[in-house]
Amino acid sequence: MSDRPPPVGGPNQQPVSASPPQGGDSLASASHRSKKARRPSPLDPFRIAVWRGLATVLPPLLTFVILIWIVTTINLYIFRPLTDGTRDLIFLYIGDIKAPSAVPPELRRQPEVELNGKTYTRVRGGKYLPKHVLDYLVAELGEDEIPTDARECYQQYIQLRFLKPHIILPFLIAVLILVLYLLGKLVAARVGRLVWGTIESALFSFPLVKSIYGSVKQVSDFLLAQRQMEFSRVVAVEYPRKGIWSMGLVTGESLGEIRSAANEPVLAVFIPTSPAPMTGFTINVPKRDTIDLDISIDQAIQFIVSCGVVSPAQQLGLPIERPPEVPQSA
Numbered sequence: 001m002s003d004r005p006p007p008v009g010g011p012n013q014q015p016v017s018a019s020p021p022q023g024g025d026s027l028a029s030a031s032h033r034s035k036k037a038r039r040p041s042p043l044d045p046f047r048i049a050v051w052r053g054l055a056t057v058l059p060p061l062l063t064f065v066i067l068i069w070i071v072t073t074i075n076l077y078i079f080r081p082l083t084d085g086t087r088d089l090i091f092l093y094i095g096d097i098k099a100p101s102a103v104p105p106e107l108r109r110q111p112e113v114e115l116n117g118k119t120y121t122r123v124r125g126g127k128y129l130p131k132h133v134l135d136y137l138v139a140e141l142g143e144d145e146i147p148t149d150a151r152e153c154y155q156q157y158i159q160l161r162f163l164k165p166h167i168i169l170p171f172l173i174a175v176l177i178l179v180l181y182l183l184g185k186l187v188a189a190r191v192g193r194l195v196w197g198t199i200e201s202a203l204f205s206f207p208l209v210k211s212i213y214g215s216v217k218q219v220s221d222f223l224l225a226q227r228q229m230e231f232s233r234v235v236a237v238e239y240p241r242k243g244i245w246s247m248g249l250v251t252g253e254s255l256g257e258i259r260s261a262a263n264e265p266v267l268a269v270f271i272p273t274s275p276a277p278m279t280g281f282t283i284n285v286p287k288r289d290t291i292d293l294d295i296s297i298d299q300a301i302q303f304i305v306s307c308g309v310v311s312p313a314q315q316l317g318l319p320i321e322r323p324p325e326v327p328q329s330a
Contacts, residue, residue, distance in 0.1 A: 082175060082176070083168060086168070086172075087159055087163060088155075090162060091154060091155060091158055096129070096154075097127055097150045097151065097154060098115065098129075099128075102115070102128075103120075113128065115128075123153055124148040125148045125149050127150035128150075129150055129154065133153065133154060133157045136157055137157055137160070218278065219278060231251060231270070232250045232252070234247065234249060234250075234297065234299075235247075235248050235249075235250055235291060235292055236290070236291040237283070237285050237291075238289065239271060239285075247272075247293070247300055247303065247304065248272075248283070248285075248290075249297065249300065250270075250290075252267075253266070253268065254266035254267060254268045254284040264286055264288065265286070265287040265288075267284070267285055267287050267290060268282060269282070269290070270282050271283060272301075272304050274304050274307045275304070275305050275307055276305075277301055277304045293315075294314060294315075295315065296312075
C-alpha cells in the first residue's frame with residue numbers, strides 16, 4: 001500500500017489546479033503582445049514620398065502606354081498591310097524593270113542605256129531601272145542606302161514618292177471606314193448573319209479560344225453596341241440583403257406586370273460589379289426602397305472600378321444624420 005494521502009475531496013473529485021486567468025484578459029494580453037506598435041523609421045518620409053510620386057505618375061503613364069499599344073497594333077495589323085497592298089498595286093501599274101537580256105549585248109557594260117527613248121540605269125543586281133527612279137532614291141537615301149535588288153529599289157521609290165504619311169494615312173482611314181461599312185451592311189443582311197453565326201460557332205468550339213473570344217466579345221458589345229444602356233441616375237439599394245448597401249444605376253421603370261403585382265412604382269436597377277462594371281445584375285426594386293445619390297454616372301463608374309477607393313469629392317466628410325430619439329413613455 002502507498003503511504004501517500006488520498007486526494008482532497010474524495011476519490012471522484014479531480015485534483016485542484018491553479019485557476020487559469022480570465023479568458024478576456026488572456027486574449028487582450030496576447031493581442032497586445034502580438035500587435036506591438038511599429039516604431040517609426042527614418043526612411044518613412046522617403047518611402048511615403050516615393051509611393052505618392054508613383055501614384056501620381058502611374059495613371060498617365062499607363063494611359064499613354066495603352067494608347068501607344070493601340071496605335072501600334074492598328075498600324076501593324078491594319079495600316080501596314082494596307083500600305084503594302086497599295087504599294088504592290090502601284091508597282092504592278094507603273095513598274096518598269098528591264099532584265100539584262102532586254103539590253104543589247106554591246107551596251108550591257110555601260111552604266112546607262114537608252115531604250116525606246118527612255119534612259120535606264122544599271123543597279124548593282126544587274127537589272128536596269130529608269131534613271132529618274134535611281135536619281136530620286138539617291139537624293140532621298142544616299143547612294144550607299146539603295147537596295148541591290150531592282151524590285152526592292154522600285155518599291156522603295158514608290159514608298160517614298162507616292163506613299164508619304166500625310167498622303168497615305170487619310171487614304172487608308174477612308175479605305176478602313178469603307179471596309180467597315182461594307183462589313184456592317186453584310187452582317188446586317190440575312191446571309192451575312194448566317195455566315196457570321198457559323199464563324200462564331202466555330203470559334204466557340206475551341207476551349208481556349210472560346211474563353212478569350214467570349215470575354216472580348218462581352219467588352220466590345222458593351223462598348224460598341226448600337227443600343228447602349230442609358231442610365232438615368234445613381235441610387236443605393238439594400239442588396240443582396242438588408243443592411244448591405246449596393247450602388248445601382250437606374251435603367252428605367254420595371255415591367256408592367258411587376259409594377260401591378262407590387263401595386264407601387266418599381267424601378268429596373270443595374271447593379272454593376274467591381275472592378276469590371278460591364279457585368280452585373282439587373283434587379284427590380286420598389287422606388288421607395290431606393291436612395292438617390294448626388295453623384296454622376298461617371299463618378300459612380302469610377303467608384304465601382306476602384307472598388308470604393310475613389311469616392312466623389314462631394315460625398316467626403318458628410319455628417320451622419322441620426323434619426324431623432326423618440327422619448328420613452330413613463
